[in-house]
Amino acid sequence: MAADINAFVTEERIEGDADAAGPLADATVAVKDNISTEGIRTTCGSEMLADYVPPYSATVIDRLTDAGATVVGKTNMDEFGMGTTTETSAFGPTRNPVDTDRVPGGSSGGSAAAVAAGAADVALGSDTGGSVRCPAAFCGVVGIKPTYGLVSRYGLIAYANSLEQIGPIAGTVEEAAAVLDVIAGDDPHDGTTRDLSGIEGAAPEAGYAAAADGDVDGMTIGVPTELFDGADERVVETVEDAIAALEARGAETTEISLPSVEHAVQAYYVIAMAEASSNLARFDGVRYGHRSDSDGNWNESFAETREEGFGAEVKRRILLGTYALSAGYHDKYYEKAQDARAWVRQDFEAAFDDVDVVASPTMPVLPFELGESLDDPLRMYLADANTTPANLANLPAISVPAGEADGLPVGLQLVGPKFGEETIVRAASAVEDR
Incomplete structure (x- = not known):
């Protein structure tokens, strides 16, 4: 099935410690192909890195x-994580196991598809603007985007450093939380990770998996109108039913407003593309990656290398990001995007004074048909409206299956306060148990 849906770019194994005893003993893990694995090629879904073999493994590996745990392969992804459908990969699109005429979401679509198809017990993805939660929702599995700083990014090939986090994908909330228990924690190789010992409630003694007990009695759930407006009616109805199930288990719901999220997509794409234009400058054909056979001077060779190595979506984002950072436009676009980011963060902080979690549809639409959004990138960008706010605010979020609409999976997203993974795991497990 995994081959039929093109879930993997490379199928090679990294055996786990045979003597290990714990929640992941003998578990199989599919790993997104932008997470470095020593001796196994790591392509980022791009011709630029089609033959790149890292000399070390990421901390999470x-x-x-x-x-x-045993790694069973590297999964397909949108090129350099830039996409919402896993169709921009240089190695062809991944298909959704639920309906092979539809996309699995992205950019971690191969990871979610591998879990949904039973090709791996759990998987790792990376989430820059929803890239774990989107495919989890589209494929009917669970995906967690951790608080920024909870999981080491050492060995993750960067797209947008200030936004992205590695996160687990699994068939159940408890399984995803068990992976999070293993990969979370301070890492001397990554200065963005946090020592959680001094943060009250950040690292539960029993672990995140133990929080998947379904006990939401007394929990307050904020429902922001802005993240429901404009969503497909079938999605809204399915998500509202899931929220009603939480109420039936003792949770309270209250309508809240997050006015800043109406600007989150615009702010996210300016910041992400700006950071991408800087990060991808390293792919010049000199140090590593694809190199053009051009006989011209260095400038010509550099241009040819990037023309041949990058796909259309990556080129688009590099150009837009470079434009946003250029003289005369930095203040007009990039600085305003950072102001909007601060506004999003403030809105969530204010909301968490009154509620424990914020609930919304993960994706405002049902899974796209293959090819449907490729000719309309703006439509693809706007589909990230509900997921990007958590990345801008550096908050934890989880997507859990809420049900189906017309036979297609719908995800419920739950966002928590910083290092509130225990709370979102507990709430998501209640949805799962209904």
């Missing part, structure tokens, strides 16, 4: 194998 070492932690998984030390816990007994």
Whole structure:
């Protein structure tokens, strides 16, 4: 099935510690192909890195194998994480196991599809603006985007450093939380990680998986109107039914307003593209990656290398990001985007004074048909409206299956306060148990 849906770019194994005893002993893990694996090629879904083999493994890989998990392959993805459908990959699109005429979401579509198809017990993805939660929702599985700083980014090939986090994808909330238990924690190789010992409630003694007990009695759930407006009616109805199930288990719901999120997509794409234009400058054909056979001077060779190595969506984002950072436009676009980001963060902080979690549809639409959004990038960008706010505010969020509409999966997103993973895991497990 995994081959039929093109879930993997490379199928090679990294064996886990055979003597390990723990929640991931003997578990199989599919790993998104932008997470470095020593001795196994890591392509980022791009011709630019089609033959790149890292000399080291990411911290999360070492932690998984030390816990007994076995990596079974590197999964397909939108090129350099730039996409919402896993169709911009240089290695062809991944298909949704639920309906192979539809996309699995992106950019971690291969990881979600591998779990949904039973090709791996759990998977790792990376989430820059929803890239774990979107495919989890479209494929009917669970995806967690951790608080920024909870999980090491060492070995993750960067797209937008200030936004992205590695996160788990699994069939159940408890399984995803068990992976999070293993990969979370301070890492001396990554200065953005946090020592959680001094943050009250940030690292539950029993672990995140133990929080998947479905106990939401007394929990307050904020429902922001802005994240429901404009969503497909079938999605809204399915998500509202899931929220009603939480109420039936003792949770309270209250309508809240997050006015800043109406500007989140615009702010997100300016910031993400600006950071991408800087990060991808390293792919010049000199140090690593694809190199053009051009006989011209360095400038010509550099241009030819990037023309041949990058796909259309990556080129588009590099150009837009460079434009936003250029003289005369930095203040007009990039600085305003950062102001909007601060506004989003403030809105959520104010909301969490009154509620425990914020609930919304993960994706405002049902899974796209293959090819449907490729000719309309703006439509693809706008589909991230509900997921990007959590990345801008550096907050934890989870997508859990809410049900189906017309036979297609619908995800419920739950966003928590910083290092509030325990709370969102508990709430998501209640949805799962209904």
